[in-house]
Amino acid sequence: VQLQASGGGLVQAGGSLRLSCLSSGRPFSKYAVGWFRQAPGKEREFVAAISGTGGTTYYEDSVKGRFTISRDNYKGTVYLQMNTLKPEDTAFYYCAAREYSTPKYDEPAYAYWGQGTLVTVSS
Numbered sequence: 001v002q003l004q005a006s007g008g009g010l011v012q013a014g015g016s017l018r019l020s021c022l023s024s025g026r027p028f029s030k031y032a033v034g035w036f037r038q039a040p041g042k043e044r045e046f047v048a049a050i051s052g053t054g055g056t057t058y059y060e061d062s063v064k065g066r067f068t069i070s071r072d073n074y075k076g077t078v079y080l081q082m083n084t085l086k087p088e089d090t091a092f093y094y095c096a097a098r099e100y101s102t103p104k105y106d107e108p109a110y111a112y113w114g115q116g117t118l119v120t121v122s123s
Contacts, residue, residue, distance in 0.1 A: 001025035003114030005095045010120045011085055019080040021095030021114060026076070029053060032103040033078040034110055035069065037091035037119075044107065047093070048080060052101030062088075085121045092116030 007019040025031045034049035048069040049058045057069050068081040078095060094117075096110035104110070 001031070001097055001099075001112040003095050003097055003112055005093065005114040005117040007080075008093060008117035008119045010122065013085060013087055013121055013123050015085050015121070016081070016083045017085065017119060019082065019093055019095075019117060019119075021078040021080075023076045023078070023097055023112075025097060025099075025112070028071075028073045028076045030101060031097045031099060031112075032101055033069075033071065034096050034098075034103060034105075035078075035080050035093060036096060036107065037089075037093045038116070039088075039091040042091075044094070046105045046107075049103035049105065050078060051103050056103060058103055058105060082119070085119075087121045087123045090119060090121050092118050 002024040004022045029052045035047040038044040066084045071078040097112040
């Protein structure tokens with residue numbers, strides 16, 4: 001399974017970005033997908049995850065109410081809509097997939113990883 005993350009960029013604080021994660025895995029609905037991020041000098045951390053059907057979502061506390069994870073199984077794509085961005089959201093964002101429909105918070109649960117896409121939020 002290959003994953004391709006895109007959509008990162010430079011945005012001012014308070015702005016929005018939408019990240020996309022295109023997957024080659026099929027049927028796509030059997031894969032839960034998570035987004036993780038790694039800021040400079042910090043460990044990678046969980047951001048959000050979604051079940052294979054899209055019916056269950058998880059969020060890290062600091063992004064609740066600002067970020068929304070969603071998916072389009074026909075397109076094989078998961079999205080991360082990020083609103084009200086803050087400078088502390090600056091990081092490389094990675095998408096990951098696991099061959100189970102149930103999403104997880106922890107990195108070892110995900111077998112497949114995409115390359116990172118850089119999000120920079122200026123103050």
